[in-house]
Amino acid sequence: MKYQSHHRVGDGPWVRRTLVLLTVLLATLFLAIPLILIFSQALGAGWGVMISNITDRYTLHAIGLTLFVALLTVPLNLVFGVALAWLVTRFHFPGRKLLITLIDIPFAVSPVVAGLLYLLLYGRNGWLGSWLGEYDVQLMFSWPGIVMVTVFVTCPFVARELIPLMQQQGSEEEEAAVTLGASGWRLFRKVTLPNIKWALIYGVVLTNARAVGEFGAVSVVSGNIRGQTNTLPLHVELLYQDYNIAGAFAAASLLAAIAVLTLAIKGVAEWRQARLMANDRPDRKLQ
Amino acid sequence: MSIKIDRLNKYFGDFRALQDISLDIPEGRLTALLGPSGSGKTTLLRIIAGLESATQGRILFGDRDVSQVPVKDRNVGFVFQHYALFRNMTVADNIAFGLESMPARSRPPKAEIRKSVERLLEMIQLPHLAKRYPAQLSGGQKQRVALARALATRPDILLLDEPFGALDARVRKDLRRWLRSLHDEFHFTSVFVTHDQEEALELSDQVVVMSQGQIEQVDAPTRLYARPGSRFVFDFLGHVNVIAGTVDAEGRLRQGEAWVTLPDAPAPGEAQLYLRPHEVHLVSEPTGQACLPFIIEAVNLIGAEVRIELKPKGWACDDIWEVGISHAEFSRWQPERGDQCFVSPDIGHLFKGESTSPETLTWRP
Numbered sequence: 001m002k003y004q005s006h007h008r009v010g011d012g013p014w015v016r017r018t019l020v021l022l023t024v025l026l027a028t029l030f031l032a033i034p035l036i037l038i039f040s041q042a043l044g045a046g047w048g049v050m051i052s053n054i055t056d057r058y059t060l061h062a063i064g065l066t067l068f069v070a071l072l073t074v075p076l077n078l079v080f081g082v083a084l085a086w087l088v089t090r091f092h093f094p095g096r097k098l099l100i101t102l103i104d105i106p107f108a109v110s111p112v113v114a115g116l117l118y119l120l121l122y123g124r125n126g127w128l129g130s131w132l133g134e135y136d137v138q139l140m141f142s143w144p145g146i147v148m149v150t151v152f153v154t155c156p157f158v159a160r161e162l163i164p165l166m167q168q169q170g171s172e173e174e175e176a177a178v179t180l181g182a183s184g185w186r187l188f189r190k191v192t193l194p195n196i197k198w199a200l201i202y203g204v205v206l207t208n209a210r211a212v213g214e215f216g217a218v219s220v221v222s223g224n225i226r227g228q229t230n231t232l233p234l235h236v237e238l239l240y241q242d243y244n245i246a247g248a249f250a251a252a253s254l255l256a257a258i259a260v261l262t263l264a265i266k267g268v269a270e271w272r273q274a275r276l277m278a279n280d281r282p283d284r285k286l287q
Numbered sequence: 288m289s290i291k292i293d294r295l296n297k298y299f300g301d302f303r304a305l306q307d308i309s310l311d312i313p314e315g316r317l318t319a320l321l322g323p324s325g326s327g328k329t330t331l332l333r334i335i336a337g338l339e340s341a342t343q344g345r346i347l348f349g350d351r352d353v354s355q356v357p358v359k360d361r362n363v364g365f366v367f368q369h370y371a372l373f374r375n376m377t378v379a380d381n382i383a384f385g386l387e388s389m390p391a392r393s394r395p396p397k398a399e400i401r402k403s404v405e406r407l408l409e410m411i412q413l414p415h416l417a418k419r420y421p422a423q424l425s426g427g428q429k430q431r432v433a434l435a436r437a438l439a440t441r442p443d444i445l446l447l448d449e450p451f452g453a454l455d456a457r458v459r460k461d462l463r464r465w466l467r468s469l470h471d472e473f474h475f476t477s478v479f480v481t482h483d484q485e486e487a488l489e490l491s492d493q494v495v496v497m498s499q500g501q502i503e504q505v506d507a508p509t510r511l512y513a514r515p516g517s518r519f520v521f522d523f524l525g526h527v528n529v530i531a532g533t534v535d536a537e538g539r540l541r542q543g544e545a546w547v548t549l550p551d552a553p554a555p556g557e558a559q560l561y562l563r564p565h566e567v568h569l570v571s572e573p574t575g576q577a578c579l580p581f582i583i584e585a586v587n588l589i590g591a592e593v594r595i596e597l598k599p600k601g602w603a604c605d606d607i608w609e610v611g612i613s614h615a616e617f618s619r620w621q622p623e624r625g626d627q628c629f630v631s632p633d634i635g636h637l638f639k640g641e642s643t644s645p646e647t648l649t650w651r652p
Contacts, residue, residue, distance in 0.1 A: 172371035175338055176433075178358045179365035180385035181440065190384070194375035 035256060042253035045246055053250035061227050062235035063254065065143065069231060070211040073150045077207050081158025082200070086192075089166040090174070100163070103156050111153050115220025118149050141223035146231065149217035154210045158203035165199045165273070198273035202266055209262040213255060288349045288443035288476055289314040290335060295344030297330055297500075304330045306500045308344070312493075315474045317467070319487035322497035323523065328480045329448055331497070335478065336446050337361050348444065359388075361444075364437030364475075368449040370429040372421035378432050379404050379417040385440040407435040410469075427458040434466070438473075445470075447479035451486065463490055484524050488512065496520050517643050521561050521636070528567065528608040528630075530579070531559040534639075544601030547577040547632060550648050559638045561645065564609045566634040569595070569622075576650050579630040581608065583622055593617040600627065 042050050053059065088100055106114065122129040122139045132139065139145045173195070177187045193200075215233040222229040230238065232255060239248035290312040297305040305327045312318045320328040333339040335346060337358035345354045353361055372381050386400045395403070408414040411431040421429055430450060437445060450466070451459040467490055470477055481487050487494050488508040496503040496511070496519070504516040515521045532542030538552025540560055547560060573580075581597035584607060593616075597608040610630060612620075622628065633652070636645035 172367050172369060173373055175358075176365065176367060176371040176373070176436075177384070177388075179336060179338070179361075179363060180388055180436070181359045181362075182384070182388040183359070186388060190376075191373055 035260075038249060038253050038256045041245070041249035044249075049246060050250045050253070053247045054254065056247065058227050058230065059235060059239075059247070059251055062230045062232045062251070065146075065230065066212055066232040069143070069146050069150050070208055072147050073154060073211040074204060074208050076151055077155050077158055078200075078204055080155060081162060081203060081207075082196075084159045085162035085166055089163055090171050103159050103163075106153050106156050111149075111214065111216035112220060114152055115149050115217035118145065118152070118217075118221055122148070140221050141225070142229060145221040146218050146229065149221050150211050150214055153214050153217050154207045157207040157210065158200065161199045161203035161206070162196055165196060169195055198269045202269040202273065205262050205265045205269065209259060212258055290444065290476060290478070291345075291347040292331075292335070293345040293347065295331075295334065295341050295346070297327070297334065297339070298342045304500050305334075305341070308500075308502060310495060310502060310505065312476060312478060314476050316492040317470050317477045317479070317490060318493045318495060319491035320478060320480045320495050320497060321482070321484060321487040321523075322503075323482060325499075326497040327500040328482075328495075328497045332446050332448055332478060332480045335444075336363050336365050338365070362440065362442050364440070364442035364445040366430070366433050366437050366445070366447040366450050368452050370421070370426075370433040372429055372432060372436070374421050377418050377420060378413065378424070379408070381421070381432055382407050382436045382439050385436060389440070403439060407439055411435045425458075426454045427462060430454065430462060431465075434469075438475075443475060445475050445477045447477065449480055449482070451483075452481070459486075466490065488524075496523065498523070514647070515636070515645070517645075518559075518561075518638060521645075526564055526609045528562040528564065528610075529559055529604055529606065530562075530602075531557075531604070532602075534558050540637075542602045545579050545599065547579065547635075548575075549637065550650060553637065553639060553646075557640050560632075561636040561638065562630075562632050563634070564594075564611045567610055567630050567632050569610055569612060569620075570629045570631050573629050574631045577629070577631050579632075581628055581630060583624055583626045583628060586617075586622060586624060588614075588617070595622065597628070597630070 088096055119140055120126050124133055129140065173191050174187055177191045213233055218231055219234055222234060224230055224234055226238065232251060236248050236251045239251060292308055292310040295305055295308040308331060320331060322328045330339060334341050337356065345352055382404045383400050386395060386403060408417055413428060413431060451462055463486060491508060494508055494511050495505050498519050504511060504520050512524055515524060521527045530542060530545060532540045534540050534553055534555050536555055538549050540547045540549055540558055580600040582600050583595060584598045585596040587594040592611040592613055595610050595612060597610060632650050635648045637648055638645050
């Protein structure tokens, strides 16, 4: 067969070259340069300065709080996401479609608005907050509030990854497992979990990245108390406003490093899941 | 173990998928649920397995009411149309899954499980593939593994949902024979769903024909083909030639230029005559019993007999007629496309008016 080129629209050499060039240019300008800049700024005065910036008391506290929030948020949303995806892909009930739409609310709503809503609801003068206040429970302007809004903002990630995959895989394998006498837990551990493993890891990595990096919602409910309710992204802003540029960039470089690591894990997870699905292809014949 | 289905109804929302199904499935037999898609046969199978629950009615295994028993405690083997093998497990692990899922009290020791798996692999003739993953198997191999997996826990009942639906014709035929011999050897009660009439008739001891959520007929395969109980079963099982017309005062069914003298002169009125392709013969002139003129539309030589497709001449019918003649007769007569010929009936089935059950007629040669 003769090799045919230049036949599809946009396949001409000039179109191709222009598009490639444009993409490379934009990617460099908007993605690569800023990323490099963060690290070069952070390291501009040498490793020593950077380390002393990071080991600053308040920065260390911000790192600790951020990790603590992520540590609580990720498992919560992992369980929530798996349960939700299982529910909407394996059962049919009235309101199922509505529920699938509702999952996206945290994506659709601006995080600042989410923060304000929580403040309104759980703040000292809020509907639930005033009642909780009587029992001396304060959620806003302390870490529980930060965890709450972070959970809200990141709750769709795991479910959003799992739902299409679980829909596509169908429930036949699980049905086979129950006819073979498997208990619910054994079914989940041996059949469901291995099939969704990589998508789940992908979802968790995204959840973690967002939990660590969330600014808007957290800034509303945290109150920005240095050394108490300041997370890393808030701390970066605070340092910047203090004209501590080197400190701000040192803290920012930590966030950027987490982002790069996230991308790497995400890449691996995506690749593994794609391979798993490709293996599965010849399995199904259309009728 | 026998299965008894007692006045079963199933609704999906407002849609009534199964209507008042009552059925006895005898122990140790192979029963086919046959019907077009949407007839409710798969739903019925899934309800027997417990994968779906009935809206009303009961299911009994032997004397035991299992309607409320969850799937995992029903001890049924289920084979899925798309095999549903666990893709993350090897063939051996797939087969062992059922045994390993048994509660600790009754679970056989590891060494015994391994032995059972080896025995089952021998039985499905795939011991060399024990360490493979499902994605590395062909369709036929997958279906064998699925069967071995379902049989590992020695279920009393084996349920198969279109077990050969996704396989090509040759593999399908092999597997069918293999399943039959397996069944004869182990004597479990099997129920399988199919839309393939040939498969149902060849494989089963009893066929349940379903349509629109209802049972049309339950019979042995031979009786089902010879004595269909309704128009639906006629249309669904094999080809049938139909002439619709009016019975006159002399007991002749007439339409246009065509007529057939009916034995035992039924009462005048509208009627349809159903004729199987092997229950008629071709003649070159009208006989005293019938004048059914045709033009030969196509001649198909492939197969045990020559199949001739006929287009009515001087009258009308919805579907073309098909008649089978022997190869010997074909070479004697040499019919060609475009030739005129006549059909003479030997055995026919008459539906009078709106009546749903036929009356079988025999013509003397």
